[in-house]
Amino acid sequence: MLQGSLFDQAEETALGALAGVRRTVLGAGAWIDVLPGWLSGADALFEHLASGVPWKAERRQMYERVVDVPRLLKFYGAGEPLPHPVLGTARDALSAHYAEELGEPFTTAGLCFYRDGRDSVAWHGDRIGRGDREDTMVAIVSVGAPRDLLLRPLGGGAPTVRRPLGHGDLIVMGGSCQRTWEHAIPKSARATGPRISIQFRPHGVR
Template sequence: MSIGIQDSLFDTPATGAAPTVHPLDGAITRRHLPADAWVDLRPGWLTGTADLFDHLQRSVPWRAERVRMYESTVPVPRLMAGYPAGARLPDPLLATLRADLTAHYRPTLPEGFVSAGLCLYRDGNDSVAWHGDRIGRGAYRDTLVAIVSLGAPRVLALRPRGGGAALRFTLGSGDLLVMGGSCQRTWDHAVPKAPGAGPRMSVQFRPPGVL
């Protein structure tokens, strides 16, 4: 299945326009998944994203990671940066987004969102394999992970842990996707390769103890 959230339809302001954060209340669509998991979608939550993308691409201290695979160590096909609780975020707008998410989801997530992770997919050859975000202390509890997409549209896919049919959500620039309920325990997510795609960035906001 593909959810048609497309770049540029919602992000209409020209380069140089100030970014605008739109309301969450009344604009989120929730999709309930098996095993008490769910996904919230808010297309076009942030508009006027071009300058924000450029600023983050230039100013964030991106790092390349390597992972052990079989008998060799291979590069992870994306760049990453992390901002733990209490760290200064690379743009004040990210703090605004985190505060708005915390306020909106406070009844479900009293501890709020505290950390931010950024991933840069330099082109369609960059990707991330199936995984679930690791939960530290309190792993028995359900939690939330919020993702804001910037730049070129890319698919975020979800499938039940252990295998099964995948759902595909196409996220454009400024779109919000929130994984909640048991999603991190019972589902995996991935960003598959997309030949010919342009640069894309994701900003993930997480509560305490979620990595």
């Protein structure tokens, strides 16, 4: 069950100004922008998405066996209607704000539903498609209970960057981040509420 944020009691969802984003340079051409609480009314949006999105449980080959993917997923391709109007507004706002650096719009939206602390995603970069060879951006809006997003240089060996994300927070991973760094949502042994992340990407980046 989601425990709502004491700082976000708005019933209607709305976006703040992107002028407040703060950039952290990671190295090797990678950076992240973070804006806490960009989306107000995030708890209401979480409830809408949790109950209204046609979530899919996937299975993947892991060595000699097939295992359940430890989260629920839904992908919206370019031109597909999104499950809430504010997501289209967010995608357009991000495309406009990063137009000069990115040079193209965000076009797709991938949703991940982390139901509790047992759901997770292992270390990876979004390197399917152009992200494997080109600088790009992935923008993530989080609703629901905060979960730690970890970042480390590709292959590890350096201190890990940790950002707790939830309740309308925004993070944008840019530059070479998908090629030279990895990110993960680790499992949590603590009592952890559910979280949904919405990932906006340009065409050809997964």
